[in-house]
Amino acid sequence: MRIEIKYLNFEMCQVLVLDVPKEGTLLVCSKSMADQEVIFGRFEFSEKDFHISIPIGSDRLEELEKLIFYECNGESKRLITHKLNLARWLLSRQILHANVYRSKPKTVKRIAAVTIAYNEDFVLPKWVDYYGRQVGLENIYVIDDGSDINPREYLPATVNVVHQPRTSFDSWRLSRSLGIFQHFLLETYDVVIVTDSDEFIVVSDQQYACLGDFLLKMDIELPRRLVPTGWDLIHLRSSDAPIDLELPIVKQRNALLRNTALDKVAILSDYVSFTPGQHQCYEKTEKAGSLDLIHLRYFDYEFSCKKLEKYRATEWAANDLSTGLSYHQRQEFSSLDNEFSGFENKYNSADNLANQNVLNDFWIKQLNV
Secondary structure (H helix, E strand, O other), X not given: OEEEEEEOOOOXXXXXXXXXXOOEEEEEEEEOOOOOEEEEEEEEEOOOOEEEEEEOOOOOOOOHHHOEEEEEOOEEEXXXXXXXXXXXXXXXXXXXXXXXXXXXXXXOOOEEEEEEXXXXXXXXXXXXXXXXXXXXXXXXXXXXXXXXXXXXXOOOOOOEEEEOOOOOEOHHHHHHHHHHXXXXXXXXXXXXXXXXXXXXXXXXXXXXXXXXXXXXXXXXXXXXXXXXXXXXEEOOOOOOOOOOOOOOHHHOOOEEEEOHHHOOXXXXXXXXXXXXXXXXXXXXXXXXXXXXXXXXXXXXXXXXHHHHHHHHHOOEOHHHHHHOOOHHHOOOHHHHHHHHXXXXXXXXXXXXXXXXXXXXXXXXXXXXX
């Protein structure tokens, strides 16, 4: 017999009972302040697969993983923490730490955008300008990861800048920092946009004027964790003119390559636990057919070289080095050169020629970066 737990939101968890005997009883219980067992529900079942939804009260005092019992043929057993995987453990901890009921609106009124940045003094102002137009500069949050130049010196005064000391490039630390901060923002915002500082989410459905318009019309009665469709804006070295960084990038580059690695969770109305790199999370997500993510990492070869030089010179956490996390940020320059050649070959390939993708006028009008 197997029991799996899924947390839908702060008000409801779902218990899945799999591979059960022909007959059995699921007992859901907790401990009171007086250390007495309190039964929340007894559920008879006879099907092979069975699921129920259980309200999560405001007075839970024990870890939820330890509160699920089952009885079969008079025998009682207890499910303990090690039976649950990391994702469910993280989620249950979030529920328990919240401790009190958190009301959830059905419609969006307040939106925030947050990023973590390290020495991104070229692209970060563009990120702030773009998302500031969507949600208001006062709702923009930049976590500065110990940059050499304080972003406060070049960003608008109304932008919220939070400084954390520079240690090393640690993918796990960055994911935790961003996840914790997103949790904090959802205490007062209905939706939080979470991206890297070189990622720009646009709408493809022209019934919406822009991303902000889409989000204000989004239904959030149930938790939403939206994943846009990801694209790399690339430099075609054989045909694109040299970049002028004083002019909008999107008016000088328009070649797009589909990149499924950029299909990342980015629009959130409920908590997430990010995996390293912040591309995925442990919770259930949904594809957003009306949203696309434009990545400005490879819009210019010389710019990419300078960025690679910066990251190759930084200190890296031992876990990143031993497991290969964020390898593309410290690759050899010859590998980056090959990567750009590969972009061009793929873009000009026979398979791609029939459906070459470019920035359309609707996206360019939205971006203007």
